[in-house]
Amino acid sequence: MTARWPDPDRTTIGHYLASLDLRSLKSRACYCQVLHGFQDVAERHCELGQDVLVAWLRVSAESWAATTLLHRTRIVDRFFDHLVKTEAIDRNPVTALRQACNIKQCMPVWRALASRNPEKALAELRQPRPFGSVLGEVLAEHVALMRNRGYKYTSQSARLLRFDRFLQLNPALQEQSVGVMLDHWTAAKSTRHHAAECENLRRVLTNVFHRQDPSTPFRRPDPRPQKEVVKQWRKPHIHSPDDVRRMLDIARSYPSPRASLRPLTIYTMLVLAYCAGLRRGELARLxxxxxxxxxSPKAAHSPDEWRPHQTAWRPG
Structure with a gap:
């Protein structure tokens, strides 16, 4: 398909602005200035690509502050989407760069293009593709298999993605054996949680390779890393009625000269957590x-008379 933009008579910009139904004359003038300025730059280039974007940013930086310029790139983004939708251009150049960098938002791409060295900034912005390593296909098939069996497999998939990303960032390991890869992955961090994660990963990979080749021997799991993690877990503490009473008294007398309702708010949150068993997130979302x-029965007039059955709460 041959691109139909930039058009010499610039009717495309006029039709686009009319479709937006901008009520403010100031907004319409801003859109006109941005889009016509961008087309001025685009007409001096043969192809709508990275060079056009960088050139427009350089020219616009002479008139606008950096924050204003980045804010107005959103106007160009929406105009590109309109051009793709109307088949005036084959593809959105910003979207193409975003996909090449494997990121979800366009603004980091604009920031990289506006930097002094766009090529270097884009290179630093690029993220490894999910399951793009030498083991990526095997790991992706395993995740798909487990999900087809009915498992959500969310946390385990995240562990496999972290290992896959590590392999992509260390291309020298691509030609090594799986055992060497796992040894380097284990040595990457010295935390107890990472050691337990590596042990879990070794077990998963053993099952994967055994399924592909039944002659692969099973590996005896090592329970020590997980036991070290368990040692860091906080032990539960059961508060006595005196402990709860003391917490409520402290909450009601909490010093807050600038926010007079804060003591009552803290007191109410503690009462709800204690009587209704709400979690912190549920309390915060009420x-x-x-x-x-x-x-529900009529609520008590005094907080001291509050009982858990007096108000019906529906935590979100």
Whole structure:
């Protein structure tokens, strides 16, 4: 398909602005300035690519501050999407760079292009593709198999992706054996959690390779890394009624001269957590829509008389 933009009569920009239905004359003038300025630069190049984007950023930087320039790149982004939708251009050049860098947002691409060395900035921005290493195909097939069996396999998939990313960032390991890869991955961090993760990864890979080749021997798991992790877990503590009473008294007397409702807020949160068994996230997400005063008994007038059955809470 032959690109139909830039068009000499610039009717494309006019039709695009009309479709936006901009109510503010200031906004319309801003869009016109940005888009016509971009087309001025695009007409001096043979192809709509990275060179055009960098050239426009260089020219615009002479008139706008850096923050203003980056903000107005969103106008160009939306215009590119319109051009692709109307088949005026074959592809969005910013989207193409974003996909090449394997990132989800366009703004980091614009920041890299606006830097002094765009090529270096884009190279630093590039992220390894999921399961793009020498073991990527095997790992991806294993994840797909486990999910087809009904497992969510979220945390395990994340572990495999971290290992795959490590292999891509260390190309010298691509030709080594799996055991050498795992040894380098284990030595990458010295934390107990990482050691347990590596042991788990060794077990998973053993199962994967045994499924491909039944002659592959199973590996006896090492329970020591997981035991070291367990030692770091906090032991549960059961608070006595006196402990709870003391916490509530401290909450009601919490010093807060600039926020008078803070002591009562903290007290209410502790009462809900204690009586209703709410988690911290559930407490933080509560709002007025979660309390039902019509289908529950009348609430007490004093916090001291609060009972867990007096108000019906629906945690989100």
């Amino acid at each position: 709002d007025l829509g979660d309390v039902d005063l019509q289908d």
